[in-house]
Amino acid sequence: MTIEFPAPTVPAAGRTEVFLRYLDYFRDTVVAKVLALSEDDVRRSALPSGWTPLELVKHLRYVELRWIEWGFQGREVGDPWGDRRDERWFVGPEETRADLLAALRAQGRHTRAVVEGSDLDAIGAPGERWDGAGPASLERVLFHLVQEYARHLGHLDIVAELAGGPTGE
Template sequence: MADTPQFFSPDLEGERTERPLVGDERTMLTSFLDWHRETFRLKCAGLTAEQLSTRSVEPSSLSLHGLIRHLAGTERWWFRMQFAGEDVDHLYYADDDPDMDFDRLDDDPFEAMAVWEAECARSREIVAAADLEDVGRSWRYEKPVSLRRVLVHMLAEYARHNGHADLLRERIDGATGH
């Protein structure tokens, strides 16, 4: 993979949205989810394609590139497929290759980042058009799934993977925080 110019300016600390201290449930859930999304973006800031694709915590196959792909797929899976019932294909998953999001890094990480951003934008549209009490039909679980449940799940997903991203980033160039 060719060394690509930096994707984001490394000086993005001031651009992360403040989390509210008070607010209704929707405001708290969506604000914290967006904060976690921004945190993840910052973990990827200022790195080359090669660095983003580095598996820096052996023996794990985790990389920031793989996490970008995984989180794009997770956004699509939970908001579009499970909640909204959209008939769209998986991004980086197949029954015969369920870990391709992490294992097959044959695409450009900056293109994967653009896909992730588009999936986040679509997720925000779905959330804006629905009430927390609204339910979709989870075709995987064959049960109703509420928007509230999807938002709580996504908060946990990002919190876990931001921890992974923090360790990966520190091993790549020593950067911590955000």
């Protein structure tokens, strides 16, 4: 797997480009790792917590949906918690790897369009996403998304290694 890491020494036009590079890198790496696993490995858990790689993919898609569309944009998104059932991540048997990865990629394209069309200091729309607090700036939302992706990609690294798939950066 040869996805180039967005090293801090590579010049960038600004903070927006840096955020987008990292999000794209993490998202693309998640996709590559999930594509490298067998169908059995993406649907079963190798960990005591019980999550599967496909559940992680769906969760990351919904994380972006919740923070960018439902939160920052203040849009109606149907069920913002559609990645959960009974307080757990959930993927139905009819949901395919191809469809879940396509949804993650599409959500990433939406995130990119919103970020490229907004100022990092812009404040999100008021709404339920903020749990009664004032809306966050786009920069704070993006920082949170980078943290989510980095953390979960580390989890996926472990699962991929246990399954004999690709590891590391």
